[in-house]
Every structure is written in C-alpha cells, then in structure tokens.
Amino acid sequence: MEVDLIFRIAAIGIIVSVLNQVLIRSGREEQAMMTTLAGLIVVLTMIVSEISALFETVKTVFHL
Amino acid sequence: MTALAVCAAALVAAVLALSLRGASPVFAVLVSFAGGLLLLLPALGAAAPLVSAVEDLAAQAALRGEHAAALFKALGIALCTQFTSDACRQAGEEGIAKKAELCGRVLIVTAGLPVFEEVLRLAQAVFDIL
Numbered sequence: 582m583e584v585d586l587i588f589r590i591a592a593i594g595i596i597v598s599v600l601n602q603v604l605i606r607s608g609r610e611e612q613a614m615m616t617t618l619a620g621l622i623v624v625l626t627m628i629v630s631e632i633s634a635l636f637e638t639v640k641t642v643f644h645l
Numbered sequence: 646m647t648a649l650a651v652c653a654a655a656l657v658a659a660v661l662a663l664s665l666r667g668a669s670p671v672f673a674v675l676v677s678f679a680g681g682l683l684l685l686l687p688a689l690g691a692a693a694p695l696v697s698a699v700e701d702l703a704a705q706a707a708l709r710g711e712h713a714a715a716l717f718k719a720l721g722i723a724l725c726t727q728f729t730s731d732a733c734r735q736a737g738e739e740g741i742a743k744k745a746e747l748c749g750r751v752l753i754v755t756a757g758l759p760v761f762e763e764v765l766r767l768a769q770a771v772f773d774i775l
Binding site for chain 1: 653661664665669671672673675676680686689692696717718720721725
C-alpha cells in the first residue's frame with residue numbers, strides 16, 4: 582500500500598502554500614499564482630495515474 | 646493489507662486534509678482524493694476472488710452467464726460513478742456530482758435492459774400458454 586502518496590501530496594501542498602505566502606508578502610503575486618499552478622499540475626500528474634489504475638482494476642474485476 | 650493499515654491510512658489522510666484545508670483547500674481536496682484511491686485500490690484487489698466465487702455460485706444456481714455479467718457490470722458502474730460523484734462533492738461541485746450519478750444510473754439501466762427484456766418475454770410466453 583502506497584501511503585507515501587498521501588504524504589507526498591501533503592508535503593507539496595505545504596511547500597506550495599508557504600512559497601505562496603512568501604511570494605505574496607514580497608509583492609510577487611504573479612509568481613505566487615504560477616507556483617500554485619505548478620504544484621497543482623505536479624500533484625495532478627501523480628494522482629491521474631492512480632485514478633486510471635483504479636478504473637482499470639474496476640474494469641478487470643467486474644468485466645466491464 | 647490488514648484492517649489496521651487501512652484505518653491508519655484513512656486517519657492519516659483525514660488529518661492531513663484537515664491541516665491543509667486552511668492553507669490551501671485545493672491540496673486538501675487532492676489529499677482526500679489520494680486517500681480514497683489508496684483505500685479503494687487494495688479493497689478491489691481483495692474483491693477479485695470474491696467476484697469469481699460469486700460467479701461460480703451463480704453458475705451452480707443455474708443462473709445464466711449473461712445475467713450474472715449484467716449484475717457485475719452494474720456493480721462496477723455504480724462503484725465508478727459513486728467514487729466520481731463523491732470526489733466532485735468533496736471539491737464542492739454538487740451539480741457535477743449529481744450529473745455523474747445520473748449518468749451512472751442511465752448506464753446501469755442500459756446494462757440491465759437485456760435481462761428486463763427477457764423477463765418481459767418470459768411473462769408474455771406464460772400469458773400465451775394461459
């Protein structure tokens with residue numbers, strides 16, 4: 582069981598939110614938004630493969 | 646995978662999602678997605694022999710193969726659409742969740758239609774005899 586996926590996503594979330602706040606405080610709103618977007622894309626690429634694995638498993642188990 | 650591991654993973658995901666909700670709600674939703682996925686994937690892997698056992702039982706009970714297949718197809722569609730609608734609801738999109746559920750219902754009715762048609766044909770045959 583890959584529990585580390587949860588930890589990885591949470592870590593990326595914490596890092597991105599800290600970076601976001603630091604960048605906003607230093608007056609770089611555009612870069613803050615870009616950082617959030619980049620973190621989101623990284624996490625989504627991690628999750629999409631898992632979602633696809635889930636649907637493939639459902640397909641094979643229930644003969645869809 | 647033990648039951649304790651499942652409970653621990655669920656609790657960890659819940660606490661992490663809760664702690665992220667204030668700072669970045671998007672990542673909280675993603676953590677809860679990942680938690681749900683990680684719990685559901687091993688459960689499905691464990692359910693595979695169960696499904697084949699039920700199929701064997703259905704074959705022994707003289708249930709026709711396509712009827713059991715329709716049953717399992719409906720179960721799979723329900724599982725997929727329920728997971729999707731729960732995920733959408735968690736992200737705060739009640740409307741999309743409702744549409745995913747509606748889509749699942751339509752697909753399940755479509756999957757069960759041949760069995761229903763057969764029931765109707767059987768009923769017609771009985772009435773013809775009478």
